[in-house]
Amino acid sequence: xxxxxxxxxxxxxxxxxxxxxxxxxxxxxxxxxxxxxxxxxxxxxxxxxxxxxxxxxxxxxxxxxxxxxxxxxxxxxxxxxxxxxxxxxxxxxxxxxxxxxxxxxxxxxxxxxxxxxxxxxxxxxxxxxxxxxxxxxxxxxxxxxxxxxxxxxxxxxxxxxxxxxxxxxxxxxxxxxxxxxxxxxxxxxxxxxxxxxxxxxxxxxxxxxxxxxxxxxxxxxxxxxxxxxxxxxxxxxxxxxxxxxxxxxxxxxxxxxxxxxxxxxxxxxxxxxxxxxxxxxxxxxxxxxxxxxxxxxxxxxxxxxxxxxxxxxxxxxxxxxxxxxxxxxxxxxxxxxxxxxxxxxxxxxxxxxxxxxxxxxxxxxxxxxxxxxxxxxxxxxxxxxxxxxxxxxxxxxxxxxxxxxxxxxxxxxxxxxxxxxxxxxxxxxxxxxxxxxxxxxxxxxxxxxxxxxxxxxxxxxxxxxxxxxxxxxxxxxxxxxxxxxxxxxxxxxxxxxxxxxxxxxxxxxxxxxxxxxxx
Numbered sequence: 144x145x146x147x148x149x150x151x152x153x154x155x156x157x158x159x160x161x162x163x164x165x166x167x168x169x170x171x172x173x174x175x176x177x178x179x180x181x182x183x184x185x186x187x188x189x190x191x192x193x194x195x196x197x198x199x200x201x202x203x204x205x206x207x208x209x210x211x212x213x214x215x216x217x218x219x220x221x222x223x224x225x226x227x228x229x230x231x232x233x234x235x236x237x238x239x240x241x242x243x244x245x246x247x248x249x250x251x252x253x254x255x256x257x258x259x260x261x262x263x264x265x266x267x268x269x270x271x272x273x274x275x276x277x278x279x280x281x282x283x284x285x286x287x288x289x290x291x292x293x294x295x296x297x298x299x300x301x302x303x304x305x306x307x308x309x310x311x312x313x314x315x316x317x318x319x320x321x322x323x324x325x326x327x328x329x330x331x332x333x334x335x336x337x338x339x340x341x342x343x344x345x346x347x348x349x350x351x352x353x354x355x356x357x358x359x360x361x362x363x364x365x366x367x368x369x370x371x372x373x374x375x376x377x378x379x380x381x382x383x384x385x386x387x388x389x390x391x392x393x394x395x396x397x398x399x400x401x402x403x404x405x406x407x408x409x410x411x412x413x414x415x416x417x418x419x420x421x422x423x424x425x426x427x428x429x430x431x432x433x434x435x436x437x438x439x440x441x442x443x444x445x446x447x448x449x450x451x452x453x454x455x456x457x458x459x460x461x462x463x464x465x466x467x468x469x470x471x472x473x474x475x476x477x478x479x480x481x482x483x484x485x486x487x488x489x490x491x492x493x494x495x496x497x498x499x500x501x502x503x504x505x506x507x508x509x510x511x512x513x514x515x516x517x518x519x520x521x522x523x524x525x526x527x528x529x530x531x532x533x534x535x536x537x538x539x540x541x542x543x544x545x546x547x548x549x550x551x552x553x554x555x556x557x558x559x560x561x562x563x564x565x566x567x568x569x570x571x572x573x574x575x576x577x578x579x580x581x582x583x584x585x586x587x588x589x590x591x592x593x594x595x596x597x598x599x600x601x602x603x604x605x606x607x608x609x610x611x612x613x614x615x616x617x618x619x620x621x622x623x624x625x626x627x628x629x630x631x632x633x634x635x636x637x638x639x640x641x642x643x644x645x646x647x648x649x650x651x652x653x654x655x656x657x658x659x660x661x662x
Contacts, residue, residue, distance in 0.1 A: 304653055491513065
């Protein structure tokens with residue numbers, strides 16, 4: 144008669160080796176410098192999956208446990224895995240590509256908005272009419288926020304469900320406009336700033352969705368002269384009436400420019416200048432950047448041949464020449480506002496997404512940054528003997544990798560999130576002055592306060608990836624976290640909007656408005 148191995152003969156040492164090696168490899172992964180955090184996470188996941196498979200192989204073939212015990216263990220593992228797959232789903236990924244799980248029975252993003260919200264008294268608002276504010280640079284001027292929020296915390300005016308999407312709010316007067324996905328319809332929605340009540344919506348039967356990047360539109364509306372200009376994730380450019388939401392004209396910029404949709408959806412917010420509205424279509428053969436007449440939608444010019452990135456066009460003056468800056472896929476370029484011709488262009492490593500806004504700087508310089516281990520570069524723009532614009536590299540460093548966040552300039556220093564950690568860079572040489580405060584892949588607004596603040600000091604409003612809002616005092620020597628409160632409850636990539644003392648925040652699930660205390 145055969146005798147099964149006894150408990151004393153169980154072969155434990157292979158399992159112990161697997162556990163010890165797994166721990167050592169993970170420690171090594173997180174102690175050695177990596178180009179970017181998401182690489183560490185992905186390697187960690189691979190190590191854990193491989194370890195699980197090795198442990199399963201040990202259990203079934205090399206453990207010397209009784210077969211009854213082996214089959215019982217396998218019978219427990221398989222149902223647990225199946226039950227987990229049945230009860231949980233991946234609702235998306237963090238900025239570091241960590242899967243975010245939720246219960247399958249939890250309701251998806253709201254198809255519609257219901258319910259009432261309290262009305263604020265003593266309305267005080269200033270405009271935040273486009274992506275990254277009045278000057279499209281993430282800087283708000285003329286407001287003095289209180290530094291101590293313990294005695295006078297931010298007041299919640301309203302908070303409610305919202306359709307999916309990574310658009311931000313644009314605010315003019317008491318109208319707050321954003322884009323969102325409700326079911327199969329891509330929507331432009333106008334809310335009352337003080338109550339959150341919906342005033343109107345415009346819908347297009349269109350939808351973009353990706354497991355990694357989520358569903359819905361990405362670009363932020365632009366409000367100019369009682370008109371709202373929006374670009375949807377699939378390339379639908381709309382001009383709407385601010386008061387009613389009635390469509391004035393519409394154009395499919397991808398069809399018009401023989402272009403393909405960007406991998407993560409069209410994300411460039413429209414730039415309105417003079418009689419033109421400028422968007423990045425990414426078409427080849429001179430059809431990359433496109434300008435339409437803002438009143439009629441008639442195409443006026445096209446220029447460049449670079450595929451579209453995920454930044455937005457902005458107007459500036461460098462070397463005495465007015466130009467439109469754009470961060471394309473594989474290059475940063477400047478176009479002539481009058482005819483769209485490329486004035487200068489510099490290559491950028493292809494592969495990683497180009498998202499963060501280029502930052503025009505004094506002395507005809509441009510700061511550009513991207514994530515995925517690339518970092519940032521400072522360019523110098525000059526006019527040569529033939530009066531042509533030339534671009535040269537001043538310095539480059541991996542010390543600020545703005546994956547899909549934006550950075551701000553203050554007094555000769557750049558402040559931004561380097562793979563989720565707040566840093567300060569010296570523009571003279573690219574040296575890092577300090578690095579502290581892990582806020583994830585969030586966004587920042589610089590408060591350029593009036594009166595009594597030294598040129599190199601300032602306040603940052605940081606919208607953390609967790610949904611928290613932080614008030615951080617910054618200067619080249621240090622940063623100090625002054626206040627924090629939980630504004631939203633889940634992953635937040637959207638840019639906040641600050642209209643006077645009213646802070647509008649949103650993500651792909653909810654939106655809220657807070658009244659911030661003033662000095």
